[in-house]
Amino acid sequence: MRWSNRELGVEQSDTLPGLAKLNNLVRSVQTPEFAGVTFHEVLAKSALNRVPGQSAMPFSWTINPYRGCSHACVYCFARPTHTYLDLDGGDDFDRQIIVKVNVGDVLRTELARPSWRHEPVALGTNTDPYQRAEGRYALMPGIIDALTSSGTPFSILTKGTLLRRDLPLLADAATRVPVDLAMSIAVYDHDLQQSIEPGTPTTKARLATVTAVREAGLDCSVFLMPILPYLTDTRAHLDESLRQAKDAGATSVLYTALHLKPGVKAWFMQWLEREHPELVPKYRSMYYGKNTYAPKEYRRWLADRIRPLIRAHGLEQGREDPSTGGVRSTALEAARRGRAPRRTDASLPDAFGAPSDPSALF
Numbered sequence: 001m002r003w004s005n006r007e008l009g010v011e012q013s014d015t016l017p018g019l020a021k022l023n024n025l026v027r028s029v030q031t032p033e034f035a036g037v038t039f040h041e042v043l044a045k046s047a048l049n050r051v052p053g054q055s056a057m058p059f060s061w062t063i064n065p066y067r068g069c070s071h072a073c074v075y076c077f078a079r080p081t082h083t084y085l086d087l088d089g090g091d092d093f094d095r096q097i098i099v100k101v102n103v104g105d106v107l108r109t110e111l112a113r114p115s116w117r118h119e120p121v122a123l124g125t126n127t128d129p130y131q132r133a134e135g136r137y138a139l140m141p142g143i144i145d146a147l148t149s150s151g152t153p154f155s156i157l158t159k160g161t162l163l164r165r166d167l168p169l170l171a172d173a174a175t176r177v178p179v180d181l182a183m184s185i186a187v188y189d190h191d192l193q194q195s196i197e198p199g200t201p202t203t204k205a206r207l208a209t210v211t212a213v214r215e216a217g218l219d220c221s222v223f224l225m226p227i228l229p230y231l232t233d234t235r236a237h238l239d240e241s242l243r244q245a246k247d248a249g250a251t252s253v254l255y256t257a258l259h260l261k262p263g264v265k266a267w268f269m270q271w272l273e274r275e276h277p278e279l280v281p282k283y284r285s286m287y288y289g290k291n292t293y294a295p296k297e298y299r300r301w302l303a304d305r306i307r308p309l310i311r312a313h314g315l316e317q318g319r320e321d322p323s324t325g326g327v328r329s330t331a332l333e334a335a336r337r338g339r340a341p342r343r344t345d346a347s348l349p350d351a352f353g354a355p356s357d358p359s360a361l362f
Contacts, residue, residue, distance in 0.1 A: 104142025130160025
């Protein structure tokens with residue numbers, strides 16, 4: 001793939017509306033192998049993002065080597081983050097991908113600071129670190145090595161089967177630091193999965209990746225998220241989902257009902273009107289106005305339906321980190337047992353996607 005011959009003029013305002021204002025854009029790249037997708041390579045100013053904590057730690061940390069995601073999941077809650085660069089949360093989120101090409105080196109510098117307290121770091125809680133572009137840019141090996149070498153626990157949540165490439169690195173890392181892995185597999189109907197998650201690996205491929213993780217000697221949770229009202233919440237679909245997760249070797253399952261943040265709801269409803277118009281009135285009644293979450297009554301109903309099935313399949317119900325939304329790090333248990341963290345470097349940025357200055361994201 002000769003990317004150097006696919007560069008775009010970086011000052012083209014129609015291609016780079018917000019990025020053209022930044023001084024850390026290296027180049028923009030297109031290639032036939034990723035038809036319709038533009039990669040904007042930037043030099044990151046920071047790698048670690050601070051998320052105010054709701055767990056044993058006063059805050060948590062995330063890393064996002066990419067911004068935007070070619071998985072193109074219609075329901076993706078991260079879509080609004082693109083608007084900080086004057087890009088939209090619809091097609092632009094799927095097709096205008098920001099790549100932090102130096103993220104590994106920046107991370108290594110940040111982890112070497114005397115103030116770094118080795119709190120757990122989560123990947124995959126915003127955009128997927130193993131989306132297709134990772135096959136070209138290979139940013140994750142450097143990130144994994146930096147975290148491991150510094151003695152920093154980490155977790156990864158992904159839909160990407162590229163995770164299998166790094167299993168030797170992850171197995172070695174797990175001998176030195178706590179490593180928690182999770183595969184997001186929400187839809188077990190092939191046609192529906194291809195419609196609502198058009199850029200993702202198939203459910204079958206992701207289940208095979210769960211098996212590969214287990215064969216590498218690591219635990220692997222399955223995120224059954226989101227469960228789509230009237231589409232994937234039938235007893236038959238839930239039962240089959242849990243059976244397949246168990247057969248693949250999943251060590252625990254986490255679930256939650258669909259939530260639609262502002263900036264995501266309109267994009268999702270456009271898909272629903274096209275693919276399942278008969279459900280539009282029901283969804284509008286559930287997610288009316290500014291409502292983000294499914295009604296409490298529905299969530300209680302869903303819990304009553306799925307929890308007995310989780311037990312029947314011999315699966316554990318996993319624990320989500322309330323700060324990051326990713327898999328809860330096993331390293332937090334040590335903190336919960338009384339090891340109080342010291343204050344970290346206040347100069348590090350707040351949560352990805354929520355700064356007052358968009359340039360702080362890089």
